[in-house]
Amino acid sequence: MYIKEICLEGFKSYASRTLVPGFDPFFNSITGLNGSGKSNILGSICFVLGITNLQQVRAANLQELVYKQGQAGITKATVSIIFDNSDRSRSPLGYEEHSEITVTRQIVVGGRNKYLINGKLAQPSQVQNLFHSVQLNVNNPYFVIMQGRITKVLNMKPPEILSMLEEASGTRMYETKTEFVLKTLDKKQSKVDEINKLLDEEILPALEKLRKERMQYVQWSNGNVELDRLKRFCVAYDYVEAKRIRDSAVGEVQRLKAKITEIDNDTERVKVEIQDMETNISKLTAEQEANLGGEVKALSDEVDSLSKKLVQEVSVLNSKEDTLKGEKENAEKIIHYIEVLKQSIEEKAVAVQKSKEGAADLKKRVEDLSKSFKEHEKEYQAIVAGKNSGNEEKCLADQLGDAKVAVGAAETELKQLRTKISHCGKELEEKRHQLMSKRDEALEVENELNSRRKDLEKVKIELESLPHKEGKMETLQKDCAIKLDLIQKLKDTVQDLSAQLANVQFTYCDPVKNFDRSKVKGVVVKLIKVKDSSAMAALEVSAGGKLFNVVVDTENTGKQLLQNGDLRRRVTIIPLKKIQPSTVHPRVHQAAMKLVGKENAKLALSLVGYDEELESAMEYVFGATFVCKTTDAATEVAFNREIRAPSVTLEGDIFQPSGLLTGGSHRGGGDLLRQLHDLAECESKLAGHQKRLSEIEMKIADLQPLQKRFMHLKAQLELKTHDLSLFQNRANKNEHLKLAEMIKNIEQELEVANLAVKEKQTLYEKHVSAILQLEKSIRDHENNREGRLKTLERKIKATKSQLLLASKDLKEHENEIEMLVMEREAVKQEQSSLESQLASLRTQIYNLNLEVEEQLAKVDTLNKDHDQLQSELDSIRLKSKECDSQISSIVKEQQKLQLKLSDIKLERKRLDNEVKQTEREQKDCSMKVDKLIEKHAWVATERQFFGKGGTDYDFASCDPLKTREELDKLQAEQSSLGKRVNKKVVAMFEKAEDEYNNLMSKKNTVENDKSKIKKTLEELDEKKKETLKVTLVKVNKDFGSIFSTLLPGAMAKLEPPEGCSFLDGLEVRVAFGDVWKQSLSELSGGQDRCRIDLSHTQNIGRMIKAHFPQSQFIVVSLKEGMFNNANVLFRTKFMNGVSTVQRTVASKPSR
Secondary structure, eight states: OEEEEEEEESBTTBOSOEEEOOOOSSEEEEEESTTSSHHHHHHHHHHHHTOOOGGGGTOSSGGGGBGGGGTTSOOEEEEEEEEEOOOGGGOOTTOTTOSEEEEEEEEETTSOEEEEETTEEEOHHHHHHHHHTTTOOTTSTTTSOOTTOHHHHHTOOHHHHHHHHHHHHTHHHHHHHHHHHHHHHHHHHHHHHHHHHHIIIIIHHHHHHHHHHHHHHHHHHHHHHHHHHHHHHHHHHHHHHHHHHHHHHHHHHHHHHHHHHHHHHHHHHHHHHHHHHHHHHHHHHHHHHHHHOHHHHHHHHHHHHHHHHHHHHHHHHHHHHHHHHHHHHHHHHHHHHHHHHHHHHHHHHHHHHHHHHHHHHHHHHHHHHHHHHHHHHHHHHHHHTTOSSTTOSSOHHHHHHHHHHHHHHHHHHHHHHHHHHHHHHHHHHHHHHHHHHTHHHHHHHHHHHHHHHHHHHHHHHHHHHSSOOTTHHHHHHHHHHHHHHHHHHHHHHHHHHHHHTGGGOOOOOOSSTTOOGGGEEEEHHHHOEESOGGGHHHHHHHHGGGGGOEEESSHHHHHHHHHHSOOSSOOOEEETTTOOOOOOOHHHHHHHHHHHOTTTEEEGGGGEEOOGGGHHHHHHHHTTOEEESSHHHHHHHHHOTTTOOOEEETTOOEEOTTSOEEOOOOTTTTHHHHHHHHHHHHHHHHHHHHHHHHHHHHHHHHHHHHHHHHHHHHHHHHHHHHHHHHHHHHHHTSHHHHHHHHHHHHHHHHHHHHHHHHHHHHHHHHHHHHHHHHHHHHHHHHHHHHHHHHHHHHHHHHHHHHHHHHHHHHHHHHHHHHHHHHHHHHHHHHHHHHHHHHHHHHHHHHHHHHHHHHHHHHHHHHHHHHHHHHHHHHHHHHHOOOOOHHHHHHHHHHHHHHHHHHHHHHHHHHHHHHHHHHHHHHHHHHHHHHHHHHHOTHHHHHGGGTTOTTSTTOTTTSOHHHHHHHHHHHHHHHHHHHHHSOTTHHHHHHHHHHHHHHHHHHHHHHHHHHHHHHHHHHHHHHHHHHHHHHHHHHHHHHHHHHHHHHSTTEEEEEEOOTTOOTTTOOEEEEEETTEEESSGGGSOHHHHHHTTOGGGHHHHHHHHHHHOTTSOEEEEOSOHHHHTTOSEEEEEEEETTEEEEEEEEOSSOOO
């Protein structure tokens, strides 16, 4: 496989697409002047091969490979190399079927870096493997040997020479990969050791702990099952009891109601008996009292009536007092329970606050421990990776490597800068000598130039001294043109409006000689100014034809106008001194304001403006009319008895007090006044603009002389400026000025270079100091590494255990807080419910108190009336000396029946209360049954098993009271255990167990892979030894032959150091004649110069053709001895900032 063609685009000095075709399969040479871009072709090949050390291609970063670093509009660099792959035996692995292989690499400024193989995107590793398979490793330190470093190569140490042999044999690539694999295996082994340690110290103890927690969780879960069973049993028992009470309450209510019916019957019977006795007593008493008169009978009837009523009211009072007492007792119980709940809420709030404080402390401790743990782990990983601390991005070895590279770069840049300073110094001396010889000529040119500048400055000063600003005249002329245009437009508008208002123009001839025209004031419509534009239509209607009347000062003036004024139309004249104004009385005005409001009705006269001398005429035209906003307001004003004044709406409808209404179409209403208003505005604007135009024209006339002088001086200035510019251009082409500019540039370049030398020297010293510091740090790191790692391991372990304990405590606190908050909310809800019940009870108690007080007052009144009547009756009866024994016995019997009746009533009242209590119990039990069914859905499906033997609800075999005690005890135990148990332990245990099994599986896999790789590596080592042995023989043969070609009579070979095998390293041995030298340092001065003598350079071309007939060479050189032997010669040129390539074929190419 060899290079067939290269295509560069945007790469370094090759800005545009440049094709370098036709590479010879054997010997090619690239030549050209320094800086023409010949080395950039070699750099492009290394770029495609994937070079990582960009200093080999003279760049500090990838962006420098783009043409002018992307500053010239080219933002990407692309290089494509076409390889001839026709020889299948030397083809890369996997590409045997491709006759050509195109590899492309492209970089974008600030973007990505991509590879393509045969037009398809490829990874960098894929490209490296392609080239490694044909022994092309561009990142080998000696793949590119720069100019002046060949001696260093020959003086390399034995292991370094051996590495070059490995590269040549193709085993170096496998060696590198072997080292990488071994390092990876070491890392994997350390990871396995770490896993073992982690398993022993953390995972297995954690698994054991989780196993114990899982047992606790199982116990808690089983307890929950038993708790659920006991809850179901108790709920079932409560359901059965409530249902039994509900069902039995129905029968009990019916029984009590039947008993009440019986009592009611007895009451009726007793009442009938008492009534009969009353009848008998009445008959007897009537007979007895017939003698006493009707007074006793009336009093007796009245006393009996009051007694009955009093008994009824006392019964009602007792009932209400009992009810009130019961409600008060209930209220006191609820108040007591609310106080208990408030105390419980406060206690729980205090407990929540304490738990939150404890949780906050724990949370802070967890965060601190977590931060400390991460810092320790970061520090540990950094030390393992070879870093000094966790804050460093690179390990110490990489930092040392970077520092050494930086030192080399700084040293190279220093040498280049010093060379540049030396070159610039010589050039500066030469240019200064040339400058001195051209001095006289330069003085003449300078004097002439100064003379012309003085003339130009004189004109400038004269121009600046003029009190005139450029552009002022043009601005005034532009303003003048604008004003003229605007005035013309306003005049046209005034003419149009005047034509439309021809009928309001009053023209007349002077009736007498020297007539004073100021006596004629004008037409009314032109003498007013409307204050409110919305009232124009109303004003025009209210004034009517009076708007066209002519106002004069006296009746004599009017008479003169009519007789001698040569009037063209009939007019009505209003003499100011003679006219009688018609105005509205203030009382009428106030009445109108009060009736419809100030804003709804205004006098027409108040809506127009006019001169004071015209007041009487305006009062005559507008004074007696109101302008109203609405029709309703106009109607009120016109027809009200106190007002009765003409009124006009804003739309122009007229309302006369006589009842006459005028209205209809409003089209054109107020147009006359609007047109007059517009005409007045236009005339005012026209006068203003005409005044401004006069001012502008005066300014233009004043500026005219200055403008002429200014234009003359400006023309002279432009002429002299142009003349000076032409002379300046001729002077700039003077050789003396060119030399002075060149000297100035060289001096600036020298100054910049000297500053750069100082900066680079400082940078060099800084990097050297950094190398010493890093070497010391590496030594300290190696000495203290194990101790620091052990210390950190102890810290990590201790911190992790503390973190786990703190996290667990924090979780327990959070669970406790959550439970306390839930309990507090439940208590608050219960308190709220009780407070609402208490409010309802207090309302009932308040109402009952009012009813009791009312009833007490009623009973007291009845008692007083009864006692008074009874005393009157007793006093009358005492007067009666005869008392019938039969009446007395009847009365006694009647009293007994009355007592019996009272007992029956009390019994009925007791039964009524029992009925209410039973109904209440029935209702409560019904609600309890419904709530149980609603709260526990399973009750509806399993209630048929409640109380049956052999089921979970066998109340006979299991005492419900004991079961409830067991339930309370188990609830307390489960609540206590629930606070401690980890409810996620099952999933955590399964996850931990899976992780443990995965870790063990991965560990076994890694160990198996490790043993297989070790076996494979041993086999590869044997094959490597055989390959190296064969390669050494071939290289020794070619090396000796090449050396003899370059230095006739001399020999060279590679052999291992004394007492070592070739696998330990190789050294170069040189012989002149039969004497073998131990090293190149033993060569004499003459022999040493032979290596670098220019006369030997031509032998290199012949040597390449003679000894490497199967290889492709691309030689970059300026020496003819090198490129004259090439089959194809490429010449580079640098033109217009871009490199170009020209191909030349030798006349007789040879192999």
